[in-house]
Amino acid sequence: MPILVFVEGAEGKIKKTSLEAVAYAHAMGGPVTAIALGDVDKNELEALGKFGAQKVLHASDQRLNEGVIQVYASVLQKALSDEGADILILANSSLGTPVAANVAARIGASLATNVVELPSTSGGFVVKRSIYTGKAFSLVTLSNTKKVITIRKNAAELKEVGGNVQVTAYAASISDADFTTKILSSEKSTGEILLPEANIVVSGGRGMKGPEHWKMLEDLAKVLHAATGCSKPVSDMGWRPHHEHVGQTGVKVAPQLYVAIGISGAIQHLAGVNSSKYIVVINKDPEAPFFKAADYGIVGDAFEIIPKLTEAIKAAK
Amino acid sequence: MKILVCITHVPDTTSKINFTENNTKFDTSGVQFIIGPYDDYALARAVELKESLSATLTVLNVGLVETEPTLRKALAIGADDAIRVNAEPVDSFFIATQIAEHAKGAGYDLILMGRESIDYNSGVVHSLVGAMLNMPSVSPVMKLDIEGGTAKVTIEIEGGKEYVEVKLPFVAGCQEPIAEWKIPNMRGIMSARTKPLKVIEPKAVDSGVKLHKFELPPPKGAVKMISADNVAELVNLLKNEAKVI
Numbered sequence: 305m306p307i308l309v310f311v312e313g314a315e316g317k318i319k320k321t322s323l324e325a326v327a328y329a330h331a332m333g334g335p336v337t338a339i340a341l342g343d344v345d346k347n348e349l350e351a352l353g354k355f356g357a358q359k360v361l362h363a364s365d366q367r368l369n370e371g372v373i374q375v376y377a378s379v380l381q382k383a384l385s386d387e388g389a390d391i392l393i394l395a396n397s398s399l400g401t402p403v404a405a406n407v408a409a410r411i412g413a414s415l416a417t418n419v420v421e422l423p424s425t426s427g428g429f430v431v432k433r434s435i436y437t438g439k440a441f442s443l444v445t446l447s448n449t450k451k452v453i454t455i456r457k458n459a460a461e462l463k464e465v466g467g468n469v470q471v472t473a474y475a476a477s478i479s480d481a482d483f484t485t486k487i488l489s490s491e492k493s494t495g496e497i498l499l500p501e502a503n504i505v506v507s508g509g510r511g512m513k514g515p516e517h518w519k520m521l522e523d524l525a526k527v528l529h530a531a532t533g534c535s536k537p538v539s540d541m542g543w544r545p546h547h548e549h550v551g552q553t554g555v556k557v558a559p560q561l562y563v564a565i566g567i568s569g570a571i572q573h574l575a576g577v578n579s580s581k582y583i584v585v586i587n588k589d590p591e592a593p594f595f596k597a598a599d600y601g602i603v604g605d606a607f608e609i610i611p612k613l614t615e616a617i618k619a620a621k
Numbered sequence: 622m623k624i625l626v627c628i629t630h631v632p633d634t635t636s637k638i639n640f641t642e643n644n645t646k647f648d649t650s651g652v653q654f655i656i657g658p659y660d661d662y663a664l665a666r667a668v669e670l671k672e673s674l675s676a677t678l679t680v681l682n683v684g685l686v687e688t689e690p691t692l693r694k695a696l697a698i699g700a701d702d703a704i705r706v707n708a709e710p711v712d713s714f715f716i717a718t719q720i721a722e723h724a725k726g727a728g729y730d731l732i733l734m735g736r737e738s739i740d741y742n743s744g745v746v747h748s749l750v751g752a753m754l755n756m757p758s759v760s761p762v763m764k765l766d767i768e769g770g771t772a773k774v775t776i777e778i779e780g781g782k783e784y785v786e787v788k789l790p791f792v793a794g795c796q797e798p799i800a801e802w803k804i805p806n807m808r809g810i811m812s813a814r815t816k817p818l819k820v821i822e823p824k825a826v827d828s829g830v831k832l833h834k835f836e837l838p839p840p841k842g843a844v845k846m847i848s849a850d851n852v853a854e855l856v857n858l859l860k861n862e863a864k865v866i
Contacts, residue, residue, distance in 0.1 A: 314779075373748070374757065398778045402760060405748030408714075414829035415714060417743050430833055435741050439638040441836040442741070444712075448829035484757035485787045488773075492781035500779055504865070528866060546763070546798070547777055552634050552739065553658055553797060561865040571635050578838070582863045584855065585844075595844050600858055604849030616856045617866065 306335045306359075308389040310380055311352065312400060313344035315494065320501050321395035321457050323355050328460035329393045330356025331422050337361060337387050339474065341379060342368035346471060353469030355462060360469055363476035371399045374482040377406035382477060384411065396454045397500065404454045414446035417454040420558075420579075437552050437575035456579075457500060457558050499548065502531035504561045505580075507550055509535040509573075511566020511587060511606055515543035520607070521565065524614045527621075533557065535567045551576035566606045569594025586610075622676035623727070626667045627720055627734040627746070628695055629657035629710070630688035634739065640835040647740075647835070656691055659735025659761075663793070665800035666765055667733050668699035674767065676730075677701050683710045683719045689818065696813035697805035703816065708823035713741070715828040717749030722824045724754060729790060731772075736761035736794040747794035757787050760794030 307329040311322040318340070329336040338357040340349055342364070349360050363379060380403065384392060392407060394400040401417055408415035418434045420441065428445040434456060435442045446453075499505065506525040508518065518532070525532045532548060539549035550557055552572040558579035565586045567573060574597050577583065585598035586609055595601045602609060632638070632652045639648040656664065664680065671678045680700035682688050685707065692703040706719040724732060732754075737744035744760070751758025763782070764775035767789070774793065776783045805813070847855045859866045 377752075398761070398776070401744055402748040402758065405713075405745035406752045408745075409717075409749050409752035412829075415745065415749075416830060417713075417745055428833075432836070433741075435835075436632075436638045437634075437739055437742060439838075440640070441838070443833040443836065445831045445833050446829060447831060484791075485759060485785050488784040488786055490778070490781060490783040492778070496780060498779045547780060547782070561859065561863070575634070582859070582865050584859070595846075597841060598844045599842070599863065600855055601844045601846050602849050602852070602855060603846070609849055609852060612852045613855065616853045619853075620856045620860055620866075 306337045306387050306389045307332060307391045307393060308380070308384055308387055309336055309338045309357070310392065310394045310400065310403065311338050311340045312395060312397060313340060313342060314498070316343060316345040316348070318344060318348045318352070319395060319397070321397065321455070323352070323462055324457065324460045325393045325395050325455055326352055326355040326357050327462050328422065328455055330465060331460055334358065337389065339363070339380070339383050341376060341476070349471045350468040353466050354464045356465050357469060360471045361474035362471050363474040365476055365478060367478055368476065370487050372483055372485055372487070373399070373402045373406055374484050375478060376403045377410065378479065378482050379476040380407050381410055383474065390450050392452045394452070394454045396456050401454050404452045408452040411450050412448065413450035413452045414448040415452045416444060416446055419453050419455045420459050422460060434579065438556060438578045439575060497529065497531040499531045499533055499550070499555050499557055502557070503559055504528045504530035504563070505533050505550070505557050505559045506530045506563045506565070507533035507535065507567060508538060508565050509567030510537050512538070517607065518544070520610045520614070524610055527614055527617045530563070535573050564594055565610065567594060568592045569597060622674045623729045624667050624670060624676050624678045625724060625727075625729045625732045626660070626664050626678065626680045626695070626700065627732070628660040628664065628680055628682050628691065629735065629738040629740070630654050630682055630684050630691040631657045631738055631740045634658065638837070640837070644834045644836065645832065654691060656694060657735045657738050659737060659739070659794070659796050661802050662797055662799050663733040663735055663795035664695055664698055664700070665803045666795060668803055669800055670731070670767065671699065679704060681706065681720065681723060683708055683716045683823070685709060692818060693813050694805060696816045696818070697809040698803045699809065701816065703818040705818065705820050706823050707820050711832065712828040712830045713743040713745050713749060714830060715826055717746045717753060718826045719823050720746070720750050721753035723821065724750070731789060732792040733795055736796045744794070747792045751792040754792070756791050758792040758794070759785060759787055761796040762793045763796060763799055765793060765795070765799055
């Protein structure tokens with residue numbers, strides 16, 4: 305029975321978490337059919353084969369370039385039935401998660417979001433979810449035949465298991481009635497590494513003393529190929545946009561490395577970062593609570609340490 | 622104009638998380654419960670809309686009797702009446718079914734809630750309720766303005782924002798900075814005591830998702846401190862020990 309994976313495009317490229325969704329389905333035992341909607345680069349689609357997709361469907365209808373939830377849900381619902389698939393895997397995202405919920409409601413599937421690792425199938429189909437904003441996990445049994453799962457970043461390891469595959473054009477039947485929301489316009493930073501997608505995140509807090517000092521933080525992020533984040537006070541004061549706010553009421557990240565500079569480490573901030581594999585804390589206050597959650601720490605002046613660190617990383621590469 | 626706000630009753634954001642009964646129950650001892658922070662934003666915006674559009678505002682929670690003080694707080698903040706669906710909120714599908722069951726035919730123009738609860742973090746109840754009621758749903762909403770039968774909303778997406786138009790009725794999952802949290806005043810607290818709070822029994826539903834058990838993350842090892850004069854050592858550790866750069 306094939307597993308259908310919805311792969312999400314961003315600026316023509318396929319999001320890394322979507323590649324991980326393909327790897328996730330492959331590790332579950334596939335066969336994997338991936339489906340992309342709207343404009344996505346053809347080379348990117350063919351390369352899905354490397355991560356385990358045996359079949360790639362591409363619905364390139366221009367109306368799919370707008371990510372309207374109901375429209376996407378209808379196309380995926382139809383694709384599931386065309387492919388005879390019972391399981392749909394998606395990446396957790398502002399598009400993937402609501403689409404997953406809409407499909408699950410329509411087909412009567414067991415739905416699990418925020419899944420952090422591969423299912424265990426020895427006693428029922430059990431997935432592990434991140435709950436209490438990263439402070440705990442729940443293991444839940446998905447008992448319906450049909451299942452819809454959204455995965456968090458790093459839920460599956462990306463490794464090459466095959467070669468390129470042919471892309472099959474998929475004729476999506478799109479109904480005007482599904483355009484229940486109208487996207488008037490959007491503002492999006494381009495060419496930047498998105499926070500939820502980043503392997504490394506460099507975040508600044510109040511200790512950065514003002515938005516004018518972010519340049520040095522961005523320089524550090526650049527040498528690390530990292531996304532930049534910030535604490536809640538920084539976004540509240542308007543130093544940085546809200547979509548960079550990491551924490552309980554902002555973005556939750558799960559990178560390989562999280563570098564926190566001038567952030568004291570309030571429990572609400574920790575909630576957004578405690579799924580990180582390694583945490584580096586740089587703070588002038590040796591009593592900052594963040595050090596307790598860190599793997600590596602430096603006590604000192606951020607404005608002296610950041611440029612030195614940037615240079616040291618450049619030198620080490 | 623009728624507005625429904627669905628709220629969760631969740632541990633305070635500073636709570637330590639522990640489990641009992643062989644890791645199958647949340648340990649409530651010493652835990653303070655609050656209105657979910659995202660739901661609080663939804664409620665705050667709903668109170669503003671109630672005033673500007675002369676709407677009625679109902680607040681709903683799926684929970685057992687211990688969640689009533691949380692509902693009373695929502696009444697004190699400005700809701701007109703409250704509904705408690707008398708059931709343990711075990712799973713998104715179950716909760717969404719209870720909300721949809723109540724809302725069906727009740728004529729709500731707007732159903733607001735937080736983008737996600739801070740206990741189970743599923744972030745799908747608004748989408749499920751929308752699908753069940755055949756209404757559009759939008760989330761996470763940072764700004765919500767209504768003019769006539771149409772709303773203009775700002776939705777946060779990865780790396781930016783989307784400006785979306787949607788016709789009423791619809792469901793929205795909310796987050797900051799949609800409105801400032803409202804703190805109940807004495808008059809609100811007094812009047813909340815006598816506002817109606819109706820208890821209804823849940824609809825039986827098999828959600829297809831069952832809790833097996835809870836787990837806590839493994840404890841963190843001790844932090845390695847590095848001298849500020851030796852950032853090269855940090856780079857060395859990141860490269861050769863952690864192997865992350």
